[in-house]
Amino acid sequence: MVSKKASTKTPEPWGQSEAKKHLSLLLKDDTGGIAAMAVEDVHNLSSLFQPYDIKKFRGYLTTLKNSIAKKKAPTEKPPAWGKSEAKKHLNVLLENDTGGIAAMAVEDVHNLSPLFQPYDIKKFRGYLTTLKNSIAKKKAPTEKPPAWGKSDARKHLHKLLVNNTGGIADMAVKDIHNLSTLFQPYDIKKFTGYLKTLKISIANANLPKPPPWGTSIAKQTLKLLLESDTDREIHSMDAAAVQMLSSFFEDYSQTNFKTNLKNLKESIRTEKAAVKSDEEFLLRDKVIVESKEMYYPPWEKSEAKRLLRKDVQDKKHEHIKPKQLRETRPEYMMFTGKVFGKHIYQEELSQGQRSYWMHRKKLKQEAKKKAKEKQHQKYSASKR
Known part of the structure; x- marks a missing residue:
């Protein structure tokens, strides 16, 4: 074939x-x-x-x-959704949850009415979602919940977390939010933040507290580091970097350590400034310019200084003039009246006293000034 x-x-x-x-x-x-x-x-x-x-x-x-x-396919466009009969009808169905429409699939809702058919299924899905959200928002309570800080909701949540009731520590936020009607009024996003903060707070509360900073080894260590920081390398570092320099610092929170570091820096700076001021004062005391024509023994180690300290303490200098006080002791006579007068003034300052004779001098000057003004006023009055 x-x-x-x-x-x-x-x-x-x-x-x-x-x-x-x-x-x-x-x-x-x-x-x-x-x-x-x-x-x-x-x-x-x-x-x-x-x-x-x-x-x-x-x-x-x-x-x-x-x-x-x-x-x-029909070429005629359906009515604009915003004011359409389809939207109104769908809104009524959703508000009354007719036939359990809220739980129905989008396709099933789309087939519920010929009013919905002209609308593309994808667009209809968006319209449906928007309407659902709008209705839910209207039904939601408008009253604000109590402030979280002192609310019963916070107290209740704290208790649940501390006891880990029902394994709450491992539960999802949404599940915790649904655990109690006390939590419901709070927005889920804010509630998430409250929950996280409480968890951290409870975790920190269970940690052993570090030694008091004031008497701690950490403070002593930090002070040594700062005082020996001649090239100011540590001073230029931020608090987080400094905290990593010693294991003694790890026990303290970053916030507290930052504050302690700042305070210690200021304390050391003030202390150094005070020392410098004292040194300058002593230096001025030592280099009082005395007459070139006469030799004076060093004041610092002289018997005159010791005696003057006692006389000023006893306020002898307030009852007699500097010139007369100088003549009371031979040790004073080794210094000129001008130089001795300066030492009286310095001794008053070192003992924290107001200079008696400087004050007297000031009062005299003020009295003279007032007398001149009074005389001028009389003269002016007689000219009129």
Whole structure:
């Protein structure tokens, strides 16, 4: 038996072919339910289709189906959603939760009414979500919950966390939020923050407290580091970096350590300034310029200084003039009246006293000034 050779003749181009026209008619009328038939079955329906490769035919068929479906689809746009009857109807259904619509799938809601059908399913999904949120917002209580800090909700949550009631430490935030009606009035985002803060607070409360800073080894260590920091490298570091320099510092929170560091720096600075001031004062005391014509023994180690300290303590200098006080002791006479007077003034300052004679001098000057003013007033009055 001789087999027939397959035709090698190339079929006519599909675009204007009789095969396309015939297939288009079949699809438009859905002849024999062609729309639901398998590609192979459609391909075998007519000898016009046979010359075309099955793979290419599949593409032609799909393209024609889409084209026909597009032509059949209504071209009229549905009413704008905002003021549409569809929106009003959906709003009523949602507010009353008719037929349990709130829990229904979007596709099922879309099929509930012919009013919804003209709207694309994707857009309808957005409209539905927006309406649900809007209604939920209206139904939500507008009254603000009590301030969290001293609220019963906080106290209750604290108790639950401390005792780890029901394994609350491992629960999700949403589940904890739903544990009590006391928590419900609080926004979930804010509640998340409150929960986190409470957890940290409880965890820190269980940690052993560090030694008091004032008498701690940490403070002593830090003071030594700062005082020996001649190149000011440590002074230029931030608190976090300084805290890493010693394990003694780790027991203190970053906030407290930062404050302690700042205070200690200021204390050392003040202390150094005071020492410098004292040194300068002593230096001035030592280098009192005395007469070039006369040699004076060093005041610092002299007996005169010791005696003057006692006389000033006993306030002898307030009852007699500096010149007279100088003449009371031979040790004083080794210094000129001018130099000795300066030492009296310095001794008063060192003992924290106000200079008696300087004060007397000031009072005299003020009295003279007032007398002159009074005399001037009399003179002016007599001229009138």
